[in-house]
Amino acid sequence: MILRVGHLYPEYLNIYADRGNIAVLTRRAEARGHELTVEPVTLETALVSGAHDLLYIGGGQDREQAMIAPDLAERAGAIRESVEGGAALLAVCGGYQLLGRGYRGRDGSWLEGVGLFPHETVAGDTRMIGDVLLESTLPEGRGRTIAGFENHAGRTVLDDGAEALGRVVAGYGNDGSSGFEGCRVRRAVGTYLHGPLLPRNPWLADLMLSWAVAHGTGDEPEPLAALGDELETQAHAVAAERARRRGGRPA
Amino acid sequence: MGARLALESSAARLVGRLSRAAGRGGGTTLPGKLVWKLDPGALELLAGRLPQGVVLVSATNGKTTTTAIASSILGSAYRLAWNNSGANLASGVTSTLLAADGAELGLLEVDEFALPEMMRRTRPRAVCLGNLFRDQLDRYGELEHIAERWRDAVAELPPETTLVANADDPLVATLPEGRDRVVLFGVDDPRRARPALQHASDSKYCVRCGHPYRYDAAYVAHLGAYRCEMCGHARPALDVAAREIEPDGLDGVSFVLHASSGSARVRLAVPGLYNVYNALAAASLALSLGIALDDVAAGIGRFSAAFGRFERFAVPDRSVLLVLIKNPAGANEAIRTLEDGGVPPTLVVALNDRIADGRDVSWIWDVDFEPLLERADRIVVSGERAAELALRFTYAGFPLERLELVAGLEDALDRGLELTPAGGELAVLPTYTAMLELRAIATTRGLTRPYWEDDDA
Numbered sequence: 131m132i133l134r135v136g137h138l139y140p141e142y143l144n145i146y147a148d149r150g151n152i153a154v155l156t157r158r159a160e161a162r163g164h165e166l167t168v169e170p171v172t173l174e175t176a177l178v179s180g181a182h183d184l185l186y187i188g189g190g191q192d193r194e195q196a197m198i199a200p201d202l203a204e205r206a207g208a209i210r211e212s213v214e215g216g217a218a219l220l221a222v223c224g225g226y227q228l229l230g231r232g233y234r235g236r237d238g239s240w241l242e243g244v245g246l247f248p249h250e251t252v253a254g255d256t257r258m259i260g261d262v263l264l265e266s267t268l269p270e271g272r273g274r275t276i277a278g279f280e281n282h283a284g285r286t287v288l289d290d291g292a293e294a295l296g297r298v299v300a301g302y303g304n305d306g307s308s309g310f311e312g313c314r315v316r317r318a319v320g321t322y323l324h325g326p327l328l329p330r331n332p333w334l335a336d337l338m339l340s341w342a343v344a345h346g347t348g349d350e351p352e353p354l355a356a357l358g359d360e361l362e363t364q365a366h367a368v369a370a371e372r373a374r375r376r377g378g379r380p381a
Numbered sequence: 382m383g384a385r386l387a388l389e390s391s392a393a394r395l396v397g398r399l400s401r402a403a404g405r406g407g408g409t410t411l412p413g414k415l416v417w418k419l420d421p422g423a424l425e426l427l428a429g430r431l432p433q434g435v436v437l438v439s440a441t442n443g444k445t446t447t448t449a450i451a452s453s454i455l456g457s458a459y460r461l462a463w464n465n466s467g468a469n470l471a472s473g474v475t476s477t478l479l480a481a482d483g484a485e486l487g488l489l490e491v492d493e494f495a496l497p498e499m500m501r502r503t504r505p506r507a508v509c510l511g512n513l514f515r516d517q518l519d520r521y522g523e524l525e526h527i528a529e530r531w532r533d534a535v536a537e538l539p540p541e542t543t544l545v546a547n548a549d550d551p552l553v554a555t556l557p558e559g560r561d562r563v564v565l566f567g568v569d570d571p572r573r574a575r576p577a578l579q580h581a582s583d584s585k586y587c588v589r590c591g592h593p594y595r596y597d598a599a600y601v602a603h604l605g606a607y608r609c610e611m612c613g614h615a616r617p618a619l620d621v622a623a624r625e626i627e628p629d630g631l632d633g634v635s636f637v638l639h640a641s642s643g644s645a646r647v648r649l650a651v652p653g654l655y656n657v658y659n660a661l662a663a664a665s666l667a668l669s670l671g672i673a674l675d676d677v678a679a680g681i682g683r684f685s686a687a688f689g690r691f692e693r694f695a696v697p698d699r700s701v702l703l704v705l706i707k708n709p710a711g712a713n714e715a716i717r718t719l720e721d722g723g724v725p726p727t728l729v730v731a732l733n734d735r736i737a738d739g740r741d742v743s744w745i746w747d748v749d750f751e752p753l754l755e756r757a758d759r760i761v762v763s764g765e766r767a768a769e770l771a772l773r774f775t776y777a778g779f780p781l782e783r784l785e786l787v788a789g790l791e792d793a794l795d796r797g798l799e800l801t802p803a804g805g806e807l808a809v810l811p812t813y814t815a816m817l818e819l820r821a822i823a824t825t826r827g828l829t830r831p832y833w834e835d836d837d838a
Contacts, residue, residue: 141585146743147744150746150776153746153776157776157778191523191525193525194586197591259741260740279741324741324743325741325743326746329769329773330769330772361772361775361786362772364771364786365766365768365771368769369769372734372740
């Protein structure tokens with residue numbers, strides 16, 4: 131089937147190789163006989179709720195994020211409705227912050243977010259930079275690990291009872307102190323992990339794809355046929371070793 | 382130089398020789414680190430004793446090549462203290478100045494993060510600012526922050542310092558505004574423009590109002606002739622320009638160097654538009670120091686290659702072309718140059734993730750490797766993060782059966798040579814520390830000179 135991906139602000143939010151995530155989704159969909167069409171959703175385009183099986187939003191530099199933030203806030207309704215309607219969504223780094231309730235700058239300013247993820251982000255004094263390893267806390271990812279790289283000044287604090295993406299084995303995670311990383315709402319996943327995220331964590335790519343397929347068919351998600359993934363496994367192992375050896379430590 | 386500094390200097394130089402004798406690399410930063418410990422004020426004193434003063438060169442990409450070209454031009458006019466080993470932090474610069482007894486002019490490549498401190502401490506005669514690209518975000522942070530640090534440091538420079546800046550880079554071009562002594566350089570040859578901005582282009586929004594720039598010509602990533610249709614901010618007039626650019630495969634490029642004093646056709650022995658920018662930066666710097674245009678052209682003509690940057694060495698029956706890649710903009714231009722000059726059928730690409738390479742390897746996904754993947758028959762991936770490169774290439778559609786993963790760099794080099802037919806050329810694209818290691822292997826095999834050999838010469 132054709133899987134419709136909406137890529138939010140690709141020319142503004144692309145700082146951490148976000149196109150790598152898109153390339154992985156495209157190839158892995160193809161390997162299962164699906165075709166991924168990627169539509170840029172940007173300042174001039176409309177976003178119709180439910181029009182995409184998967185939404186993707188990456189991270190940008192502060193300047194670029196400030197440029198698109200007001201436009202994104204206007205689309206809050208369409209994004210939340212899409213996720214309510216069962217669409218998959220992946221948000222990385224800056225996009226992850228912007229999809230929360232908002233961002234408190236160091237000068238006390240408040241940047242209104244989309245309100246999809248139950249969290250708020252506060253600017254910190256230091257950046258949290260380094261390799262990260264997570265143990266997935268998603269029911270669909272039991273026993274799985276996620277390896278990536280983080281580079282963020284924002285401390286993201288989840289609401290009580292909010293579902294994280296994983297427990298931090300090595301690295302900082304959401305805020306450097308809670309021991310958790312990322313957030314999940316229905317079929318939406320937000321995370322600070324880039325690297326990019328999906329090439330070395332193919333099971334997560336497949337989970338996102340299975341959700342996108344489910345949105346398209348209206349059926350329950352079905353696991354996708356397994357692929358070889360030898361290189362992916364090797365890359366994951368090296369990245370995980372890096373995180374264990376030199377990742378940041380939660381304060 | 383005071384007696385104390387003289388004593389410290391000779392002690393530190395001795396440490397450099399001992400370090401080399403002990404086989405611990407080039408010993409190019411150790412003497413500087415030692416003096417640093419002994420006397421943190423040494424840098425000012427060492428810079429101050431040079432009769433012709435100090436010039437600083439910085440950029441995200443091309444600072445080593447620019448400085449090497451500048452040394453080729455300036456070396457016939459002055460005895461230089463030049464950090465040709467690429468040791469471009471304060472300790473390396475201090476080492477260079479220590480080792481250069483009798484030098485007249487300091488020609489110093491400086492790391493972009495270290496530049497503000499070096500500007501404050503050396504009171505440079507001229508500062509050459511090449512470009513700012515997205516690079517090692519885990520180490521340098523965001524582009525705008527580097528630009529702000531540069532801007533603050535420029536504001537503190539004495540008025541007699543000349544600012545040599547790339548007019549084609551919007552962020553860099555605004556830095557000398559309001560100063561008296563400014564030389565702006567750029568490319569003026571729309572025939573060589575790219576049809577569109579590249580994926581990883583950085584400064585594509587107006588530095589004044591944030592509206593996207595319109596490019597009449599984009600030459601290298603976001604470098605080009607830009608203008609903002611909203612507020613009118615545009616590339617300033619060029620004092621020094623490259624026109625009528627004629628590429629010569631992978632062997633070099635020629636262009637007309639146009640300055641207020643006249644024009645001269647110059648030939649550069651390294652290929653690529655980005656090297657034209659490096660030559661322009663070096664030429665503008667030399668012109669600002671009063672070197673005549675003909676001498677500038679001759680100096681550019683004498684230049685061969687900076688280590689690891691389109692550096693060629695011969696092995697029996699084959700040659701190796703070593704092309705450093707370190708960030709999206711630089712790698713894209715290296716790839717574009719290989720594409721224009723002819724992609725060798727076999728490539729070795731090596732990715733390390735040490736501090737000098739950037740620990741975050743995500744940048745490889747922002748490099749447009751595709752032109753290489755379409756043309757190469759075989760690719761050997763190597764280095765500490767070889768598997769990430771393998772993923773980058775296979776997810777781009779490069780067939781797994783034509784890809785080999787060989788972790789060790791020496792083995793990868795040998796495998797690449799094995800796959801290269803006799804008489805052919807192997808292109809090797811390593812990140813920084815992988816390049817140093819490959820060059821050390823070549824040196825051990827007697828194929829090239831060690832990079833520190835000039836130090837004591």
